[in-house]
Amino acid sequence: MSLKGKSAVVTGSTSGIGLGIARALAGAGADIMLNGFGDAGEIEQIRAGLETEFVVKAAFSGVDLTKGDQAKKLVTDAEAAFGKVDILVNNAGIQTVAPVDEFPEDRWELIVALNLSSNFYTTKAALPGMKQRGWGRIINIASAHGLVASPYKAAYVAAKHGVVGFTKVVALETAEQGITCNAICPGFVKTPLVEGQIGEQAKANNMTEEQVVREVILASQPTKKFVEVDDLGALSVFLAGDHAGSITGAALQVDGGWVAR
Structure with a gap:
């Protein structure tokens, strides 16, 4: 499946799931805007490595996604680098574990800002261009915890449930405009x-x-x-392609049967 000529933004893509998805999209031919925290030298190696290995353009923006104006800037940075954003993968996230009555309030705010609100801001920034071109793919990396709950993860579970709900709203609003919006719900990776x-x-x-x-x-x-990172990357490539044009508003479980219980 070829994504040659497409450009993608992947949040939280300097390691882990996000990097795996970025590599998969680059392997299919898409230009990649990386985002995340880490050692500047290591990030540059990742960026240059994508260009060399997959013969695509790769750029990096180190914006702080917990701030709405910075999250929107990530999209404009990608548009400046590639001319457009065809594919948006909202992956960045963090976790804190504590009972509700002991949950640190600053961590609640941070988790909701990064895991949920950043998806709103990046999507809001990317949609006008997608609508103008009549094509777009938005993939939100939710979680099995976007469908079911576990104790001591109030902020994460609340945010990921919000991501699934947000995904459905965007899918309904863009259903006739050549744009799809889906959530991937991994189990433990x-x-x-x-x-x-x-x-x-x-x-x-x-x-x-x-x-x-x-x-x-x-x-x-x-x-x-x-769950294998490569499996999430392969699913992302499929959802980003033309063959997935009728899949929208879905919360796709990749969880080893977790939510089947």
Whole structure:
């Protein structure tokens, strides 16, 4: 499936799921605007590596997505670099775990700002150009927690439920304009962040890392396997292509059967 001639913005794409999706889109021929935090030298290596490996244009914008004007600037930066934004992938997110009555209020505000509000601002900025061209693809990376809840994750669950609802509204508003908007709802993915949690849980609970993976991290996933980043990238490429033109407003589960329970 070719995305040659298309340009994509992927938020939170300097590592983990976002980088995997950016690589998949670049592999299909799309120019890529990267975004995220990290070491400037490492980010430049990633950016240059995409251009060399996939023969596409790649740029980077380090805007702070928790601020609405900065989130909108990410889209205008991409338009300045590539002339347009055809594909928008809202992936950036963070997590904090605590009971509701002990949940740090500053973390609530930060999680909602990054995981939910940034999707609104980037989408608002990208839609006018998509409407003018009569084509666009918006992919919001939600979570299985956008469909079901777990204790101690109030802000994350609330934000991800909001992402799924927002996805449906955008899909309905753009249904006749050649634009689709869908949410991908992954289960647990073995990212560097999750790998760190495995070791911490093993020490805290006097368990082996294998026990933590099966009995704690993947307790909700019937397959007892992590979701692969490459699977999310492949699904993103499909949703970004012409063959997915009739898929819109969907919350697509990639969760090892978690939500089937």
